[in-house]
Amino acid sequence: MFKKVLVANRGEIAIRVMRACREMGMGTVAVYSEADRQALHLRFADEAYLIGPPPSAESYLRTDKIIEVAKSSGAQAIHPGYGFLAENPKFPLACQEAGLVFIGPSAESIRLIGSKLTSRRMMTEAGVPVVPGTCEGVGSLEQLGDIASKVGFPLMLKAATGGGGKGLRLVHGEEELASAYRATRSESQSSFGDDTIYVEKYLDCPRHIEFQVLADQHGNCIHLGERECSIQRRHQKIIEESPSPMMTPELRKKMGEMAIRAARAVCYYSAGTVEFLVDGNGDFYFLEMNTRLQVEHPVTELVTGIDLVKAQLLIAEGKPLPWKQEDIHQRGAAIECRIYAEDPDNNFLPSPGKILGLTIPAGPGIRDDGGIYEGYEVPIYYDPLLSKLVAWGSDRQEAVQRIRRALQEYKIVGIKTNLPFLRKILEHKAFIKGEIDTHFINRHITAGTMEEVPAALREVAVIAAAIHAYEREINRTQQPARSSQQKISRWKEAGRQAFLHQNR
Numbered sequence: 344m345f346k347k348v349l350v351a352n353r354g355e356i357a358i359r360v361m362r363a364c365r366e367m368g369m370g371t372v373a374v375y376s377e378a379d380r381q382a383l384h385l386r387f388a389d390e391a392y393l394i395g396p397p398p399s400a401e402s403y404l405r406t407d408k409i410i411e412v413a414k415s416s417g418a419q420a421i422h423p424g425y426g427f428l429a430e431n432p433k434f435p436l437a438c439q440e441a442g443l444v445f446i447g448p449s450a451e452s453i454r455l456i457g458s459k460l461t462s463r464r465m466m467t468e469a470g471v472p473v474v475p476g477t478c479e480g481v482g483s484l485e486q487l488g489d490i491a492s493k494v495g496f497p498l499m500l501k502a503a504t505g506g507g508g509k510g511l512r513l514v515h516g517e518e519e520l521a522s523a524y525r526a527t528r529s530e531s532q533s534s535f536g537d538d539t540i541y542v543e544k545y546l547d548c549p550r551h552i553e554f555q556v557l558a559d560q561h562g563n564c565i566h567l568g569e570r571e572c573s574i575q576r577r578h579q580k581i582i583e584e585s586p587s588p589m590m591t592p593e594l595r596k597k598m599g600e601m602a603i604r605a606a607r608a609v610c611y612y613s614a615g616t617v618e619f620l621v622d623g624n625g626d627f628y629f630l631e632m633n634t635r636l637q638v639e640h641p642v643t644e645l646v647t648g649i650d651l652v653k654a655q656l657l658i659a660e661g662k663p664l665p666w667k668q669e670d671i672h673q674r675g676a677a678i679e680c681r682i683y684a685e686d687p688d689n690n691f692l693p694s695p696g697k698i699l700g701l702t703i704p705a706g707p708g709i710r711d712d713g714g715i716y717e718g719y720e721v722p723i724y725y726d727p728l729l730s731k732l733v734a735w736g737s738d739r740q741e742a743v744q745r746i747r748r749a750l751q752e753y754k755i756v757g758i759k760t761n762l763p764f765l766r767k768i769l770e771h772k773a774f775i776k777g778e779i780d781t782h783f784i785n786r787h788i789t790a791g792t793m794e795e796v797p798a799a800l801r802e803v804a805v806i807a808a809a810i811h812a813y814e815r816e817i818n819r820t821q822q823p824a825r826s827s828q829q830k831i832s833r834w835k836e837a838g839r840q841a842f843l844h845q846n847r
């Protein structure tokens with residue numbers, strides 16, 4: 344059993360991992376940069392060591408320094424959290440060379456999954472449905488023309504070593520092909536150091552549904568159901584939930600089996616996530632796999648009752664999974680909101696600064712995985728995620744009611760956050776009904792970008808936007824300031840408003 348674990352991360356996820364270590368009786372070692380001397384994760388650790396200047400390339404990405412601290416502090420294992428070194432296949436190799444255990448999958452699994460062309464080929468061979476398209480890089484514009492005539496428009500160009508939202512272009516028709524080809528290649532080169540791109544058929548308004556898997560080093564693999572992650576803004580997830588409102592027991596069984604098959608295809612162990620796109624017909628396609636603990640893991644923990652970090656620790660120690668598939672049950676529903684230090688009124692620009700006031704919600708069904716405190720100064724150097732607010736309810740309706748209540752209780756004073764934006768989404772009729780797909784925010788909450796509009800329709804879009812702005816202005820000036828749907832006394836209403844607006 345591990346006596347001491349080094350956590351090679353910062354912020355809320357470092358704290359989350361240390362909490363699991365503490366429960367299992369393991370000591371914890373934190374590392375931190377010069378920008379993080381006052382960070383909360385240091386206070387949760389038994390020991391903390393400075394590893395370098397603020398930029399992550401000189402601190403949280405310094406494999407050599409982190410391994411040196413692990414050895415000198417007597418830790419036996421390193422947990423990478425998410426981001427930073429979590430999906431770099433060189434890191435588990437370096438750990439192994441130093442006689443340390445990497446708490447995650449093998450370097451080989453990470454490497455196979457990191458190349459989209461390799462993973463598309465492997466998944467196809469394993470019988471996992473992938474989005475129709477190519478499994479070879481596109482060699483030239485002429486070749487792309489041939490592929491396009493087979494795949495048909497609209498199609499997507501994607502970076503072979505990409506992931507997330509970068510190196511990705513939607514092509515509506517022939518006329519956009521040449522410029523999209525050049526743009527995607529150069530973006531892939533600058534973002535990933537590799538300009539290999541490939542083609543996929545474009546799925547219109549898909550849902551993003553991912554399956555949590557757990558696999559041990561003895562060949563056992565189970566899934567823990569799905570997370571619905573369709574609510575994203577510019578490829579950044581902001582709300583996730585489990586179960587997905589569109590899931591049926593039959594589809595869950597089919598997709599879960601495919602998720603396990605995907606994990607087995609790369610000899611996976613540890614906690615992992617298999618992402619799928621699901622179209623309007625309920626047809627689903629493998630998109631990519633994440634070989635790490637994910638930001639949104641708490642929603643799965645709340646509905647399954649399984650602590651995923653503890654499971655990772657057990658697996659890394661070489662223990663067999665203590666559960667069989669039949670032991671896994673989803674109970675109730677959970678929703679997570681990511682709270683970012685971003686200004687929704689200023690194009691979601693990061694909004695670092697000092698937190699002058701903080702009220703963290705609590706009460707029935709509420710969990711807050713945070714990395715901040717009153718008086719803390721949010722540094723500019725890292726991801727602006729402040730905390731994750733998660734609600735559990737006996738059903739989706741109760742989970743929605745609870746997270747709405749908790750969002751009202753949440754007060755962060757001194758910096759701008761996306762809390763008002765989250766409240767707006769959670770109040771939306773379509774969200775409440777569970778009518779969500781990957782275009783939800785652009786359709787219902789904010790305007791999208793011109794790039795998403797076919798070239799031929801861009802003038803029409805500008806005219807429509809002008810008419811919309813005009814009509815909204817008319818409506819705004821003709822409607823009462825606040826419509827009171829619920830009939831409650833003016834006295835109570837005044838009191839509630841006073842509470843909600845204090846410290847704003």
Ligand code: MV4
Pocket residue numbers: 474499506507508511543544545546547549551572573575578620630781782
């Ligand atoms: C797609 C797609 C439609 N068709 N691929 C965006 C991020 C990257 N991980 C994959 N993405 C997409 N790939 C095909 N063939 C639509 C998206 C997409 C998306 C996917 C998941 C969550 C949110 C999204 C928002 C816009 C587009």
